[in-house]
Structures are given as C-alpha cells and as structure tokens.
Amino acid sequence: MTKVKVGDEAPEFSLPAQDGRVVSLKDFKGVKNVVLYFYPKDFTMGCSVEARTFGENYDEITKMGAEVIGVSSDTSESHQKFASECNARFLLLSDSNGNVRKAYGATGTLGLMPGRVTFVIDKQGIIRRAFSSQVRPKQHVAEAMDALKSLT
Numbered sequence: 001m002t003k004v005k006v007g008d009e010a011p012e013f014s015l016p017a018q019d020g021r022v023v024s025l026k027d028f029k030g031v032k033n034v035v036l037y038f039y040p041k042d043f044t045m046g047c048s049v050e051a052r053t054f055g056e057n058y059d060e061i062t063k064m065g066a067e068v069i070g071v072s073s074d075t076s077e078s079h080q081k082f083a084s085e086c087n088a089r090f091l092l093l094s095d096s097n098g099n100v101r102k103a104y105g106a107t108g109t110l111g112l113m114p115g116r117v118t119f120v121i122d123k124q125g126i127i128r129r130a131f132s133s134q135v136r137p138k139q140h141v142a143e144a145m146d147a148l149k150s151l152t
Contacts, residue, residue: 003105006130010036010121011103015071015093018079023069023091029125033066033151035144037118038106039137042074042082046116050137051086057141058089064148066120071095073114106132116140120147 004011014024028034037054039047054061054068061068068090074082079092095101098114106117118140120129129147133139 004103004119004127004130006127008127010034010119010125010127011100013093013095013100013103015095015100016076017094018076018083018092020076023093025121025125028067028121028123030123033064033123033128033148034121035061035066035068035118035148036071036104036121037069037116037140037144038071038101038104038114039116040108040114041072042078043085046135046137047072048082048086050116050140051082051088051092053138053141055087055089057145061145061148064145064152065123066144066148067091068144069093071100073098073101108134118144120144120151122151 012025014022017023070092076094083092106115108115116134117132119127122128131143
C-alpha cells in the first residue's frame with residue numbers, strides 16, 4: 001500500500017454522501033480546494049470533536065474557497081444522524097469497503113483503528129498538506145486552515 005504525499009495527485013473517488021448523492025473528487029477540480037479528512041467512526045468522542053470543530057469553522061473554510069469532506073466506513077444513514085448531531089454542514093462520505101482510505105494510505109495504527117488523517121487538496125487536484133494524528137482531532141482543522149491560507 002502506498003501512502004500519498006504532499007505534491008502527489010490526489011486519488012480520484014466517488015462515494016455516497018449522507019444525503020444520498022454520489023460525490024466525486026473531480027466535482028471540485030478547477031472549482032474549489034478540498035479538505036478531505038478520514039476519521040475512524042461516527043459518534044465516537046474524538047470524531048465528534050473533530051466534526052464539531054470543522055462545523056464551527058466551516059464558514060471561514062468556505063470563504064477561503066474550500067469544501068470540507070469527511071470520510072469513514074459508516075453508512076450514509078449513520079452519517080446523516082452524525083452530521084445532524086455535530087452540526088456538520090459539510091459532506092460526509094461512506095467508504096464502506098475502505099478502498100478510498102487505502103488509496104490515500106490513511107490506515108490506522110497497528111491495524112487496530114482506522115486512521116485520522118487530513119489532506120488539503122488544491123483546485124488542480126494536488127495534495128498540498130497531509131496531517132495525521134489520532135489523538136489531536138482539533139489540530140486537523142487548524143492544519144487545514146493554515147494550509148488553505150497559503151493557497152489563497
């Protein structure tokens with residue numbers, strides 16, 4: 001398994017969102033930067049903190065010309081409830097078989113828990129920042145916002 005790095009082209013994907021539509025990375029190419037974050041599981045403490053923090057900063061992130069996309073293996077139905085509970089006004093995608101997570105190399109620690117990894121992808125589809133920390137969910141938002149500032 002290869003882990004993507006800063007400067008690599010982001011792997012393409014198409015996954016179902018919490019509202020039932022299929023979302024592809026190519027939908028944003030040439031239009032918006034993307035903050036793509038992989039998280040372990042809906043309704044867990046760290047993931048709830050991370051989703052709420054992205055939600056609290058969503059307006060500022062969109063003003064910087066970006067869209068936030070969260071990805072886990074949970075179902076679209078679970079994502080719908082999770083988004084409502086966490087005030088996540090952004091896309092949550094269901095990667096039920098883990099293929100997109102694997103394509104990005106966002107696997108977990110010792111295979112025990114899926115990884116918490118954030119990628120900032122520019123409008124051309126190039127990865128400009130990658131941040132991984134299982135235990136600092138709020139830092140993912142700060143890293144993403146810092147990277148977006150450097151792209152504007």
